[in-house]
Amino acid sequence: MDVRVRFAPSPTGALHIGGVRTALYNYLLARKHKGTMILRVEDTDQNRYVPGAEDYIVNSLKWVGIQIDEGLEPRIRQSERKEIYKEYVSKLVETGHAYYAYDTSEDLEEERKKDPNFQYDAKTRMRLNNSLAGKKSDGPSVIRFKTPSNVDVTVNDLIRGEVTFNTSQVDDKVLMKSDGMPTYHLANVVDDHLMRISHVIRGEEWLPSAPLHVLLYKAFGWEDTMPRFAHLPLLLKPDGNGKLSKRDADKAGFPIFPLNWQESIGYKEAGYLPEAIINFLVLLGWNPGTEQEIFSMDELIEAFSLERINKAGAKFDIQKAQWFNQQYIRKKGPEMVEFLMANRSDCDRQKAERIVEVLKDRVTFQKDFLTMGKFFFEAPTTYDDVLNKKWSPAADLFFTKLEEVLRRNPDPAAFKMNIEVAASETNVKSGSMMQILRVAITGGTAGPDLVSSMEILGAPEVADRIQKVIEYGKKGK
RNA sequence: GGUCCGUUCGUCUAGGGGUUAGGACACCAGAUUUUCAUUCUGGUAACACGGGUUCGAUUCCCGUACGGACUACCA
Numbered sequence: 001m002d003v004r005v006r007f008a009p010s011p012t013g014a015l016h017i018g019g020v021r022t023a024l025y026n027y028l029l030a031r032k033h034k035g036t037m038i039l040r041v042e043d044t045d046q047n048r049y050v051p052g053a054e055d056y057i058v059n060s061l062k063w064v065g066i067q068i069d070e071g072l073e074p075r076i077r078q079s080e081r082k083e084i085y086k087e088y089v090s091k092l093v094e095t096g097h098a099y100y101a102y103d104t105s106e107d108l109e110e111e112r113k114k115d116p117n118f119q120y121d122a123k124t125r126m127r128l129n130n131s132l133a134g135k136k137s138d139g140p141s142v143i144r145f146k147t148p149s150n151v152d153v154t155v156n157d158l159i160r161g162e163v164t165f166n167t168s169q170v171d172d173k174v175l176m177k178s179d180g181m182p183t184y185h186l187a188n189v190v191d192d193h194l195m196r197i198s199h200v201i202r203g204e205e206w207l208p209s210a211p212l213h214v215l216l217y218k219a220f221g222w223e224d225t226m227p228r229f230a231h232l233p234l235l236l237k238p239d240g241n242g243k244l245s246k247r248d249a250d251k252a253g254f255p256i257f258p259l260n261w262q263e264s265i266g267y268k269e270a271g272y273l274p275e276a277i278i279n280f281l282v283l284l285g286w287n288p289g290t291e292q293e294i295f296s297m298d299e300l301i302e303a304f305s306l307e308r309i310n311k312a313g314a315k316f317d318i319q320k321a322q323w324f325n326q327q328y329i330r331k332k333g334p335e336m337v338e339f340l341m342a343n344r345s346d347c348d349r350q351k352a353e354r355i356v357e358v359l360k361d362r363v364t365f366q367k368d369f370l371t372m373g374k375f376f377f378e379a380p381t382t383y384d385d386v387l388n389k390k391w392s393p394a395a396d397l398f399f400t401k402l403e404e405v406l407r408r409n410p411d412p413a414a415f416k417m418n419i420e421v422a423a424s425e426t427n428v429k430s431g432s433m434m435q436i437l438r439v440a441i442t443g444g445t446a447g448p449d450l451v452s453s454m455e456i457l458g459a460p461e462v463a464d465r466i467q468k469v470i471e472y473g474k475k476g477k
Numbered sequence: 478g479g480u481c482c483g484u485u486c487g488u489c490u491a492g493g494g495g496u497u498a499g500g501a502c503a504c505c506a507g508a509u510u511u512u513c514a515u516u517c518u519g520g521u522a523a524c525a526c527g528g529g530u531u532c533g534a535u536u537c538c539c540g541u542a543c544g545g546a547c548u549a550c551c552a
Contacts, residue, residue, distance in 0.1 A: 010552050045551055105550065117479070119548085142550050160482070169480050169548085177550040184552050208481060208547040233483080234545070280489095283501090287490060291500050310490080313545065317488045320502045362514045434511050446513035 003035025004198045006071075007061075008188070010042040011053035014266070015060045017316070018203065018235040021281045025232065026201050027066045028282075028304040038195060039071035042188070043079045044181045064274040065297055070195075078187045085182035088190045088220070089143050089175050097219035098175055099125070100141045120171040122149045143176035145185075145216065153211035158199075158230040158306050165211040173212055185209060189216040192227055199306075201230045204313075230306055233285050234313040271365025273332070276325040284314040294327060326364050333360060340369050346377055354456050358448040372447065376456060379465050380443025383472065387439045391473040397426045398433050399440070399473075403466045410459035415451050440469035 007023040009015060030037040039061075041054055054075075061068065070076070078085075092098035101120075112118045125146070151167045175186040182190070192200060210229055217226045267277055279295055287310075288295075288303040295303065329336065333356055340352040347355075355373050363369055402422035409418060419437075423430035438450050441462060447453065454462050 008552090012552075042552065048551065101550095108549085117548090140550095144550095163481070165481070171548085174550050179550080181550085183550070188552090203546090204482070205546055205552090231482085236545080238488085283489065285489090289491075291491080293501060312483050314490090315488060317502070320489065323502055361516085431511050438512060444513095448514085449510085450512075 001198055002196070003030055003033035004038065004196050005030050005035065005201060006038040006040050006192070006195065006197055007066075007068075008040040008042045008191075008202075009057050010045065010048070011050060011057065012045070012048040013050050013053055015057040017267075017277075017281065019057075020060070020064060020066075020277070021235065021284060022201065022203060022232060023061060023066050024064075024278060024282060025230075025286070025304075025306075025309070026199075028301055029199060029201065029306060030069070031301040032304050035198070036069045037067065038197070039068045039076065040191060040195070041071075041075065041077045041079075042184065043077055044177075044183065044187055046179065046181065063268065064278055078182070078191065081187070081191070082180060082182070084194070085176065085186055085190055086180070089182070089186060092145070092175070092219055093143060095219070096146065098143050098145050101125075101144045101172075101174075102139050102141050104140070120144065120173075121147065121168070122172075125172055140178040142174045142178050144172040145175050145212070145219075147172050147212075147215065153214055155207070155210040155214055155229060157207070157210070158228055159233075159309050159311060160207070160231060163207065163210070165208075167211070167215070170212055170215075173209075185212055185216065189213050189220070193217070193220070193222050193225065196225070197227045199230060200227045201232065201306075204231045204234050207231045230309070232309065233311055235284060236313045236315045238316045238318060271367045272321070272325050273328045273366075276321070276328045279328070280321045280324040284316070285309055294324075322364050329363055329366065330360055333357075336360060336366065336369060339366050340373070343370055344377060351376070351456065354452075358452045358456070362448065375442040375444075375447070376453070379461075379468065380439075380441075383443055383469070384439050384445050386445055387436060387469070387473070390436050394426070394428045395433060395436055396470065396473060398422055398428045399436075399466050399470050401426045402437075403463050403470065406459045406463040406466070410463075412455045412458055415454045415459075415462075436469075437466075441465055 005026040007019075007026050009019055009023075027037050029035070039058070043049055043054070054077075058068075058072065089098060093100070108118075108120075111124070118124075125144075147167050147170050149167060152164050153167060153170075154162050154164045156162055173185055174183050176182055191197075210231070214226070217223055268274075275296070278297060278300070279293075282295065282300055282304075283293070286304070286308055289308060290303075292299075292303075336356045337349065337352045340356060341347050341349060344352075355376055356369065359369055359373055363372060402419065405418045405422050419430050419433075423433070434450065435445060438447065439445060441450065441454060441457070457465075
């Protein structure tokens with residue numbers, strides 16, 4: 001059997017990270033079996049449509065490396081397939097599996113107010129339609145599915161096994177809205193059938209409506225070609241409870257995914273590498289059964305299987321995501337050199353390479369090269385307070401000597417020796433001066449190896465910075 | 478409320494009728510590093526609870542608790 005899967009987002013906003021994982025699992029299954037990955041835009045809700053969201057989603061998928069085989073060119077949009085759904089739903093009406101209903105949203109609201117457990121079932125079907133019979137010819141109508149009463153429907157889920165629902169819990173869902181657009185249920189089933197989808201891999205939030213979908217396949221007579229279902233465990237909020245949603249974008253420290261979506265910051269802007277996101281995400285709900293943690297996309301395709309997806313929801317742990325990012329930054333030295341050069345016009349390749357070399361084991365995000373490495377380009381303008389605390393006549397003596405030595409012998413390989421020379425000539429312990437030296441060079445107390453940093457800076461620049469600190473020390477004291 | 482799904486260290490997870498319950502992130506300690514980070518070594522830390530079944534249950538079954546999803550002319 002050909003594996004044909006689809007990722008079917010609705011363009012109602014940014015693609016969130018859970019959506020990326022769903023797309024990823026679909027993609028991995030498709031590639032693993034040399035199948036087809038289809039993108040289908042489910043834009044049947046006119047009210048929630050957000051211009052630009054569709055391109056955003058497409059770009060996001062591209063950025064993380066999820067390739068689409070069908071549905072990109074030309075784009076498949078459900079809003080452009082209205083006639084198809086109309087045709088199919090009328091078949092359902094003809095065969096008695098669906099019917100026109102004339103009650104308005106307000107009517108239903110009334111009913112729900114009267115009965116909090118209101119359900120649109122066989123009984124309401126009779127009652128409401130009888131009382132509304134007069135409106136039939138002209139008023140707006142929807143088409144509802146005629147749910148068979150009191151039947152057990154079993155959904156065979158690849159992840160959860162057999163899940164059985166009784167139709168007494170399933171109401172007569174709307175299939176076609178009064179604006180002529182299909183609902184998810186109709187469009188989804190019709191499209192999955194028409195596109196010969198083999199596996200429906202989607203979030204667990206769809207499990208409760210899966211029996212409806214099974215019933216729909218039966219009503220259409222498509223039972224034999226019904227796709228296999230796999231309902232994915234949900235991604236949960238990192239802090240407490242609840243599923244991850246697009247609204248979490250607003251919460252500081254937990255941005256949505258990735259490219260700039262209007263005002264919110266995404267993972268890309270936050271400095272995450274696509275490889276790290278994929279690697280982190282794939283392990284949230286799936287594992288290879290080995291202790292391997294770092295995977296390239298090709299390795300994932302090789303290792304992936306639906307059977308090893310687990311059932312329980314996973315909380316998003318930003319610290320682990322950062323760890324993955326760190327791992328990939330280290331692997332991507334050459335790219336980091338390019339990044340640095342692209343962001344600092346005053347940086348040549350040789351310098352960039354050396355900076356990346358000393359910095360790459362200590363950064364988490366690309367942008368850390370810029371912040372941690374700033375002192376390689378700009379002399380500090382302010383100093384950490386330890387400079388004031390530790391400055392002393394001895395320091396004055398030592399640094400004056402060190403500056404002199406450096407001016408005399410600017411050999412970049414001689415820093416270590418020069419420091420010792422200055423120390424012994426002024427009779428101070430070099431160790432006690434190192435922290436002040438660091439502050440003088442970098443402005444702060446933490447950073448990459450000092451000697452390496454000075455080598456990159458060069459003796460003249462280091463001497464200049466020392467001179468500046470001597471003056472500063474004199475003024476400060 | 479109802480229906481459905483779930484529950485192994487703080488987090489992601491492996492495992493599975495008899496194990497010292499394994500790994501990773503995080504955390505703590507030591508070593509290395511004239512700083513911080515890295516690296517290395519070590520450590521703390523888990524089978525939700527109650528009943529069965531069984532010689533034996535964390536593993537199988539049933540309940541309970543807790544968590545989650547759904548319950549729209551949204552997807």
